Amino acid sequence: QSVLTQPPSVSAAPGQKVTISCSGSNSNIGNNFVSWYQQFPGTAPRIVIYDNNKRPSGIADRFSGSKSGTSATLAITGLQTGDEAEYYCGAWDDSLSGKYVFGTGTKVTVL
Amino acid sequence: EVQLVESGGGLVQPGGSLRLSCAASGFTFSNSAMTWVRQAPGKGLEWVSDISGSGAKIYYADSVKGRFTISRDNSKNSLYLQMNSLRAEDTAVYYCTKGWLQLNFWGQGTLITVSS
Numbered sequence: 001q002s003v004l005t006q007p008p009s010v011s012a013a014p015g016q017k018v019t020i021s022c023s024g025s026n027s028n029i030g031n032n033f034v035s036w037y038q039q040f041p042g043t044a045p046r047i048v049i050y051d052n053n054k055r056p057s058g059i060a061d062r063f064s065g066s067k068s069g070t071s072a073t074l075a076i077t078g079l080q081t082g083d084e085a086e087y088y089c090g091a092w093d094d095s096l097s098g099k100y101v102f103g104t105g106t107k108v109t110v111l
Numbered sequence: 112e113v114q115l116v117e118s119g120g121g122l123v124q125p126g127g128s129l130r131l132s133c134a135a136s137g138f139t140f141s142n143s144a145m146t147w148v149r150q151a152p153g154k155g156l157e158w159v160s161d162i163s164g165s166g167a168k169i170y171y172a173d174s175v176k177g178r179f180t181i182s183r184d185n186s187k188n189s190l191y192l193q194m195n196s197l198r199a200e201d202t203a204v205y206y207c208t209k210g211w212l213q214l215n216f217w218g219q220g221t222l223i224t225v226s227s
Contacts, residue, residue, distance in 0.1 A: 002155060035213040037156070044206055044220055045156065050213040088156050092212050098170050100146065100158035100211075 003028060004089050004103035011109040016079050020106045022072040022089035028101055032092040034072040036065055037102075039086045048087075049074060076108065084110045113137040113216045115207045120221030127197050127225070133190040133207030133218060141165070141185040144211035147192050149203035150220075157203070160192065161211050175201075197225045 005023040012018045022034065036049035047056055049065035052072065062078045072091075076083055089103035119131040133145070146161035160171045160181040169181055180193040190207055202225045208214040 033212055037214070039156075044217040045214075046217060047213060047215055050215070056215070090156070090158075090214070099172060100161065100170075100214075102156040102158065105155045 002104040003101040006103040006106045009107040017077045020074045027095040028091045028093040030070040037088045115218035117218045117221040131192040140188040146208045148206045151203040
């Protein structure tokens with residue numbers, strides 16, 4: 001059902017860097033801004049990146065986003081145990097009547 | 112401080128109806144598009160519907176079109192989701208979110224369970 005494709009999981013040791021890819025199409029990522037959401041088990045998601053690469057107030061600068069063509073990437077540097085969570089990308093999709101689409105989700109594990 | 116508080120969740124039989132509410136505070140509600148997102152147990156996020164600040168523009172996911180109705184009352188700073196003809200696959204936590212192209216703030220969610 002998800003239109004945006006993410007790897008199921010990524011992992012790295014504390015202090016290292018992880019990147020999460022999000023692959024879409026011209027109707028979503030290719031033509032619209034991408035956001036990234038972080039979700040801890042049993043809690044509501046929160047936005048960590050919007051407009052491809054902007055961080056909301058309160059989000060550490062260890063989180064960064066980028067976009068190229070129909071793909072986007074979330075990078076987390078200086079990985080901490082508190083970053084262990086599920087991450088979703090999201091973007092508006094212009095196809096048909098319009099809709100917001102989420103990625104399949106990526107579990108980040110800190111080894 | 113932005114706050115979004117959902118209510119109205121619970122257990123409902125297949126074919127039944129339920130109305131969710133979301134009380135918003137901490138921002139100019141009438142200026143903000145609002146979105147409902149749901150998450151089935153153990154699954155990913157699924158966009159359900161959104162509505163512009165004035166209520167003039169509304170969008171629905173194909174999975175709920177014709178069964179769910181989103182609305183808002185700007186005088187009460189409240190967002191609603193009327194859910195009819197509920198199915199087992201509608202079982203999920205439903206989140207009220209602020210925004211449209213980016214979902215800036217999320218409520219804590221309310222659980223809807225559709226089961227006989």
